Amino acid sequence: MSNHLFQIPLTKLQGVGPQKAEEFHALGISTVGDLLEYYPFRYEDYRIRELSEVKDGERITIQGTIASMPSMQRYGGKSRLICRVTVESMLVTAVWFNRAFLKDQLTLGREITLTGKWDQRRRHLTVADSEFPDRSSAKTGTLQPVYSVGGSITQAAIRKLIDRALNQFGSLIPEILPPELLDKHSLIPRREAISGIHRPENTREGTEARRRMVYEELFLFQLKLQAYRATHLKQADGLVQPVNNDEIRSFVGALPFSLTDSQKQVINEILHDMKQPYAMNRLLQGDVGAGKTVVAAVGLYATVRAGHQGALMVPTEILADQHVRSLGKMFEPYGIQVGLLTGSLTERKRRDLIASLQMGLLDIVVGTHALIQEDVFFRSLGLVVTDEQHRFGVNQRSILRRKGMNPDVLTMTATPIPRTLAITVFGDLDVSTLRERPKGRKPIKTYSVKHQMMDRVLGFIRKEAEQGRQTFFICPLIEESEKIDVQNAIDLHIQLTQALPELSIGLLHGRMTAGEKEATMALFAAGKTNVLVSTTVIEVGVDVPNATLMIVMDADRFGLSQLHQLRGRVGRGEHQSFCILIADPKSENGQERMKAMTETDDGFEISRRDLEIRGPGEFFGTKQSGMPEFRLANLVNDFEVLEQARDDAAALTAMEQFWSSPTYAELRENLARDANLNGEPLD
Template structure:
């Protein structure tokens, strides 16, 4: 029965023509079930409130009597109709634009309902809608649903069709949630909740209906994840690494710095996962500069010591080259062979590395998406690490994982997000979070300045240079663009060389050859270049501890998380570091981003504000991350419900009764329709 409504074509509803059906299909509505579950995104409030409760500029609905004869004024093509109306014993001016036909209907003493914007100072309503009770059909006192529409579809037509569908087929709406969950959370029945979402009698009723459907939506989502986990962890499927705890302790003790308590805790979690015969699937998130890379290095060390190979995939060649240098130096005393595999290698060098990987002479390979080419074959891949994993699509990550027999997977991101959202976006994963700063690191001081203050910025660069420190100078474009009035890297490089003749100014951007980029970074890392003008090619992972100043030109062109990533390129030593944002934002959103950056350097707070400004789909890049699109739930508001739904789904799928009892037949049918057990593992 759960599927019956979705088997009834929308064309079977009376009054749905071929044209209307096509326009409904474009909205994702092809069946009666789709229409019934096509929920409003907001409500128009036509309930009458006392004028004293209404703030200036708010929308209001009032009931009154026509108190004066109307006057019609014309200004070119615009017609302005004015009339005084008695509301609550007060004379209020009602103004209509281009509604001259109402003049003859505004008879003295006639009752009228007005909806529009309230101007408290003038005691005036700019009328959007009006009606006369003596004609019937007044909306006063109601909440009217507002839907997304397109083409020739109107709100009135869609409301009517949804009402007809509910009246004709409402009795067929099935209950999906088991009775114990309805009782536990005090949720209204599903049929009632759907009806009330479309036809709320009052605000509290609509809120209760929404609460029910939010829980259902999140519970069904979590049920898929937990059912997958339960079904796929019945049998050992991964590599049980033979980890020698004493060797790991000795490796950590030999590091040139002391790990934070958070790093130690996460290494313990990873060690536990790697020792078990189940494939590890863990997300490691932490702010920029929090020390995720060294945690992954310990995991790579463990997999090699267990006789396996490790792979580290990163989004850019610059970052791959940097990791290859640092990890080679770290692992050299232990005889661990590290190779670099990127798209810019010569064919001969590439063949040598591929052969070494296949016969097992190379222990760890570091690279970009070049790692997932068909001809890359491992002898025994035991651990896959992806850095800045949101930069890779789900399919790219899956290809690398399939190059071994269920290797352990560790994904890392410096885009901190709330744990519940991480669980939602990244599926069936355990989540570890580093919130602690490495010892000795100071907060980065951030300033927002206008373009007219460039001389002061140049003075700041000179002062840091006198202290022996270096500066990153970032701009959005490589070359001049006619479409965007933003500073470009090539012009900026020339201008800074002229403005700072006493300093060495370098240039780095994505169109340079790999050799040119490498040379620019080597010069800067060695301190021979004082200022490096760059595009966002340096956004992720580039580590130059002596760089203490980050200047971002046209900063309002960047997203919050991207700005925070850029800021994280400095502050990587004991020296005080700074970030200067140069921007004249025209939009309120741009101003809010600049303010957020100066308010805090906490990546989790930055991520929270970025979610508020952009929403989760844009935040992660929906196509890349697979972030789900929910019809009712809001991931920023419904975290607590998501956590509860996850716990409920986990408890339910852990019971053998869930898989056999008729009580849960509808939920098992839902999982079957989702083809949960036929495809790839959730990523």
């Protein structure tokens, strides 16, 4: 909406004095523009319906004739008014609570319109609203908007004021969207849409009005992100990394497994970006076990072959150690040197490693946040890969990027983000997705059981151990907590050692030293430990192909995406794997999560359900800064519109005339008011 309406104070509307304006200000409404963009969150339907099409318990509006004199009952200062009404040759009992003043108006034979909750069995209507057609019927036959209100502002008051604003200033509502987008999506004009949202004539008009304004809301948000990309990220100041396709084919061909079609497509997208004169900024997302590490390895190989260095930042030392071993095997035949930089290195080893990086003797370094310390420098950093990127803050990621001259950046996540959320939260990134699993991987069978079934669970552990398989046993806490009655790792380790004396039981948790963790994991990886009791320190990336059983204690305490991550630690070998979730059946949200886990092992479906259960702001466990609050749009339901809006915004900002033509002046004005484009980059 043009600046003009946002400059007209509410006091310009009849009936709004300073005190009333202050009350509206508490709702975030200070100007006529704010008021017109204060949308209803639902509608009350006052359209008359036939009783035959109404279900029990529904809210309905019916019209009839008063067929009996009203009777009044009083109790404890309250009242109940009862009257019979003939509706479509049926006798209906209408009941009003605390509406004693209506008694004299309920005269025999008078027509009346009633709105309320229908009890089909008793033919009984609990009346919420009533009107007489022989007077003015303001609501009958209409859809009435319902707004968030507070203080002394009632629904009637805000409806009346919005009506007044539309009548007085509606003609000043400008069109923001260019004609080509209105035509492309068959969108109604903006003035019509804002009026239709606040006072729809019928459902169709309300739907079309909402569709238009949802598209606009998502389009304007995407326009900011795409304009930022066009003005900041796609400037030709990145490294042009020549990629030799024959060398890449040879490297991929030497791998001990075949790449999936999905992996090949994503590798092509990454290598294409690396050849461009602007810095790559790509998000690689894929389900657990989809093979993201191999894709990253091809990118790291390409940057080394182009004469640069690569860095891989991961959230835990266990994962860093594992990556160094797997990358080392892949790169050893090519003479590519891989180093490990974590907080537990001795001072001398750390000094030597940093010197090797600065002199270019080390090609690739894998590390934790130790990589971003001030004294770590590269000779020529070409590619930065961040694994499980949502574990690192914006600042940590950007510090690593600044250690090179605009290196290419690949951020990876094994928490599959619903595409809508990826486009929204990481809208300034290109998104690549791995959907397929490597060939030969069997689906993991998942079961949800009660705590009372622990004996059967122990029997399952014994059975797997007899066949030479191993078990992960996860619990939420390290030690006993007075606040939360959940099984803890240390107690569980003692109990399992007593219950399964013939088996070797290991213990892993976050308070152990790096050396202790490494030794524990090495024993488990070598098959010398049958069962590993652990906290969620093993959630990300740990790869033990012989582990076939994942048991999660107090599973209802974990988030859905976290449970899926834990399940992904098994099923990495040739044998059938299982996941057993031990949960409290009384936990309502927990049961919803258990149902999702046992019904599907598709990470994208899991994340979609997680988004529905928790909402976008909580999807990453903590509220994501920069997560926009939309007034109308719903990221779960409006994902198709979001994708359209993203594509349209990208095409528009790529056109030279967008930045100069009068046709797009309103859109440019809207961008100019956005602080993000003038302040810190959207990393």
